[in-house]
Amino acid sequence: MTKTTPKGGLNRRTFLKTSLCASASLAALSIGTRGAFAAVDLSGREMVFASWGGSYQAAQETAYCNPFTKATGATVIQDGPMNGSKLRTMVEGGQPIWDVVDVTDTFLAANEELFEDLDFNIVDASPLDQAYVHAKGIGCIIWSYNIAFNTDVVGENAPQSWADVFDVEKFPGKRALRDRAYPMLEIALMADGVAPEDLYPLDVDRAFAKLDTIKDHVIWYTSNSAAQQLFVDGEVGTGVLLNGRTFDVNKKGAPVDLTWNQNIRSIDYLVIPKGAPNAEVAQHFMNATVDADNQALMANTLAYAPCNPAAFAGVEESVLPWLATTPENAEKGFLIDAEYWRDNLAALTERWTEWKLT
């Protein structure tokens, strides 16, 4: 009775049940939040918001979109999941269907030409930590890739390093890893003994050689929601998962936990694709995401750290240890090198695809 389906099923059930309750209470919370940002009348207007789906996008809908709709009257249509090549195709084809997109700092750095300049006459980015303000986008959350594990599966001795995650003898069964060059190359190198400060520029050959050793023991995921399910169901014992997604299932009672060792920090930006049909509404939308109350709501829902320092005042005590930005968590990890990926993302993505196919 250690790892059978009825148990996994039970986990998923409680998971789903609590997630429904959580979203209900979240909705109740958001009614209390008043739009403190400069509101203009945009009633009758529409815009399309594309993000990464699942609990993250649901939280964004509650924290950003609903307050925005309330304050301005504009309708926000949800779409996704965000897909880098699809985004590039629609911008280059001249007919993007997304107005605001959530992208990683890595993707933004590598694809600046795809996005509209922000109009800082409309967007008031002054409340934000200026490190997270980009000419083409504004930071919304700071998050991290973590070593996560299902405590029912791995038992007492949880993995403590990426080397453990890559150790198929110590942790038999499958591990869940992200189907993407970043952060997998960094992770593979750390598993092979490279210290975080020596990672960049990446030794790509060495990384792929290390990945070769576990290729048959991996479930590759492309969606974070799917990854959550893999951990909750105990289909994988360990692997990589975002801190917020781990917080999400942990809070809902699933036996899933993480370690901050060797975490990789990253930032998500909200950007406007070039040629977006409702760019003007999109510019106004940014103000709803800068708002401290809204950012605090996001942090309390999914433990993603705000980019607006004022928002920390609204973050619950219990959530603080889950944030990637607290000094003790931050010093165990490092910030992903967006500059490196700006120059190498295209080539390494191609190599990644080829490697996956062989």
Place this chain on the structure above:
Amino acid sequence: MFQSERFWGGLRGVINVLLVIYMLAPLVVTLVISFSSALYLTFPPPGFSLQWYEKMFSNPTWTRALWTSLKILVPAAFIATICGTAAALALNRMTSRWALVIRGVLMAPLIIPVIITAAAIFGVFRIWGLYGTLHGLIIAHVILTLPFVLSTVSANLAVFDRRLEDAAMNCGATPWMTFRRVTLPLISPSVMSGMLFAMVISFDELIVSLFLSTPRVRPVTVQMWSNIKGDTDPTIAAIATVLFMFSLLALLMDGIARRRSGQAPGL
């Protein structure tokens, strides 16, 4: 020999039962789950509830998608029925070799894989500014459903007694009068069933809509598609049931129309 015949008969019985389960299980499971009181996908469900239908009709994403589907299927089926019936009448009277060629061309969207039609229409509609518009989706659905109307009406015309028309004309009726009073009443069951067929095809259509729709104009099948790829939420079972009931209703109406006109039931 008796022994072996009995064996083969038994084997056939087993195969038949397995087949019925295999063909019907997905449908039954979907119907049952859509009325489940559980918050998760479980079978059999612990109780009866309409919560997923409530969720579907209160979620703007789904109501918007259902509404979009209706706004596509009604005009598309209407146009396809008129064009298809007219073409069937004309082709029925043509005797030249061209009739065969034209019929082949009109039936082509039914024969060639939909993915090709979808890619081709998407490519051209993007240039013409029809991508992501209701008009574009309606036109594309007309293209896809017209062959069904054409073939249904043609099949009826093949057994239609032309002398009735001649008689009417000889009695001094104008061509339009003849059509209104003689031809149309006789072929109306097949026109009706062609239109129902067109509606069902349009409502269920996914591939072309996947290419042509945007989040702002998104029929229900495309919304289902993107949801199925993420989660298997029981709301989708409710939507699936609505789609199925729509087909069933069309089938039933078709049966009634045919029975009233004394024709054999169709597919």
Place this chain on the structure above:
Amino acid sequence: MFLKNRNIWLLAPAVLLIGICFLFPVSWLLQRSVSEPVWGLQNYITIFSKTIYLGVLWNTVAIAGVTTLLCALIGFPVAYSMAHSSPWIRKVLIFSVLIPFWTSILVRSFAWLVILQRGGILNDFLAGIGLIAEPLDLVYNRFGVLLGMVQVLLPFMVFPLFSVITRIDGSYFSAATNLGATPIRAFFRVYLPLCLPGLATGAMLVFIISLGYFITPALLGGRGDIMIAQLIFERIDEFGDWPLASALAIVLLVGTGLLFVLVNALIKIRGRGI
């Protein structure tokens, strides 16, 4: 003369619509496949020389082939039962084979996911009765694709077979067994050859339709089960790679077209033979 004019007038809407919104787009696709990046056959050469595309072409043919085979294996006993059972059983069988025909493929694929996924009904059931300890991988792989596709395509096999079997005189079979042939031998030497025309038509139909299949493999398959239609979709939707996607579409079109001509010829020969 008057009738002729009226015909043209009646045909015009349908022909114009199909011409402008179907024939033109398809020829536009054909043109893009040979005109970009430069005029020539380079896109076709890519498809037939790169392992990725050859792999997908092979997948397509293999999945279509196995689907056809499975449809034949399941369809034969079913069609036989339909022809030789009491009217009541026949009705149930016809209903079972046809009702899924009336439900969208999307709905059916969703249902299969609910039944087959790791936390799904079948795995829960099997674990519940203690038959398995670990959930089985029944979907997102070749098995799932075949299960879904056979269910969708079975009617196209059953009905041609059914129409042939009802016309076969059962006494041939009894004659063979009375003369000492074992039932199995009698089946293969006497009965099966008589069913061959229906089997051939059904097989061709199933095979052709399978080649262009998209929804079922996309939803029930894994990364290793990508078929040509899904590749066309991804190439356009994700990468905007029109030249290559167009060439793939034309390959599929020509393949289907050739097989279709073959089926027509086959039906003609069969018609002459009987």
